[in-house]
Amino acid sequence: MTNRSILLIEDEQDLADLLQLHLRRACDELCVVHDGITGLDAVQQRPWGLVILDIGLPGASGFTICRHLRSLHARTSVIMLTARDTEEDRIRGLEIGADDYVTKPFSVRELLARVNACFRRSAAYDEPTANRRLLHKGLALDPNSRQVNDGDNPVGLTAREFDLLAHFMQHPKQVFTRTQLLDRVWGHGHDGYKHTVNSHINRLRSKIERDPSHPEHIVTVWGVGYRLG
Ligand code: CA
Numbered sequence: 001m002t003n004r005s006i007l008l009i010e011d012e013q014d015l016a017d018l019l020q021l022h023l024r025r026a027c028d029e030l031c032v033v034h035d036g037i038t039g040l041d042a043v044q045q046r047p048w049g050l051v052i053l054d055i056g057l058p059g060a061s062g063f064t065i066c067r068h069l070r071s072l073h074a075r076t077s078v079i080m081l082t083a084r085d086t087e088e089d090r091i092r093g094l095e096i097g098a099d100d101y102v103t104k105p106f107s108v109r110e111l112l113a114r115v116n117a118c119f120r121r122s123a124a125y126d127e128p129t130a131n132r133r134l135l136h137k138g139l140a141l142d143p144n145s146r147q148v149n150d151g152d153n154p155v156g157l158t159a160r161e162f163d164l165l166a167h168f169m170q171h172p173k174q175v176f177t178r179t180q181l182l183d184r185v186w187g188h189g190h191d192g193y194k195h196t197v198n199s200h201i202n203r204l205r206s207k208i209e210r211d212p213s214h215p216e217h218i219v220t221v222w223g224v225g226y227r228l229g
Contacts, residue, residue, distance in 0.1 A: 002123045003049035003075075005029040006115070009039035009065065010054045010081065019052070022108050026115050036060030043069045043076075050077045050118050052111075053098070055089055063096060070097035075146060075159050077118040079111070087195075094199035099160035100186060101196070117187025121163055134169040136228060137216060139208060141169055150208065160185070161204045168218060168228045177225040201226060 006027045010016040011034050020032050027049070033039050036059035043051060043065060051069060055062035066078055080093040080101040090101050099118070102111050134141040140149045146162055148155040157165065163185050167176075178197040182188060186196065205212040219229040 002119060003047065004119055004122075005049045006031070006052060007039075007042050007048045007050070008032045008052045009034075009036070009042070009057065009062070010052070011035060011057050012054070018108065019111070022112060023052075023115065026112055027119075036062075036065060039065050040068060044072065047073045048076050049122065050079065050115065052079045052081065052115075054081045055083075055093065063092065066093065066098055067096050070158065074156055074162075077122070077159050079114055079118070081106075091195060091199055094196055095203065097158050097203075099158065113188060114186075120187060121185075122159070134166070136169055136172070139165075139169075139217060141166055148208070155207055157204070157207060160200060161207070164200055164204055165208070165218075168226070172228045175221050175224050175227040180225070 004027045006023055006029070008016065008019055008023060008030065010019065010032070013034065016032055016034060020030065024030050031042060033042055036057040038059075039053075039057065040060050053062045053065060062080060066080070069076060069078065078098045078100075080090070080098045081104055082089050082093065082101050083104055093101055100114055102114060132143065138151055142148075143166065148157055148162065148165065164181070167181070167185050176184070178194040181197050182193055186193075201218060202212075205215050205218060208217050209215045216229045218226055221227055
């Protein structure tokens with residue numbers, strides 16, 4: 001069953017209250033905390049379906065929490081809330097394992113669209129039709145267990161890295177632009193978010209490629225995008 005629980009970690013009381021009001025209807029269970037230390041405790045207690053995470057928090061930053069969360073639960077989706085003028089923060093967040101981000105100030109509608117896309121993706125992988133085991137050059141991807149093996153060795157992927165690799169393996173030979181990947185893997189095709197795709201491809205390559213500078217699994221099609229090698 002899809003885990004439709006949300007943990008929101010946001011120290012701005014007004015924003016947290018507003019989001020709480022709307023998120024409650026978008027999930028089965030919602031927990032809201034207002035500081036980094038309580039946030040760290042909360043991610044440790046149980047696997048959440050989705051964690052929505054502010055970066056600037058008292059006690060422990062969103063980066064610290066994200067890193068800690070990733071060491072415990074690879075399948076939890078993470079959406080970071082970042083400030084408009086801090087591209088560095090966004091890239092750093094994606095590099096340590098966030099799946100997505102929205103830029104403050106954002107509309108509640110935009111965030112809800114991302115949240116729903118997260119849950120839709122999780123649900124898609126819980127359906128039996130999507131459960132065929134996929135193979136590519138020594139990599140084996142099992143949608144049931146969401147496990148990837150390189151030969152006999154398990155590869156630790158985050159939820160989004162898994163979805164991205166699964167998308168390529170389900171569509172061998174097909175070239176995807178960054179915008180198409182955003183649409184199909186993230187569920188939104190926002191122009192300003194293309195480096196989300198680049199960061200995830202880089203992270204995925206560092207985990208599955210023997211030599212990430214000469215990739216064999218996910219190859220770059222110059223001027224277009226990416227395809228399975
Ligand atoms: Ca804050």
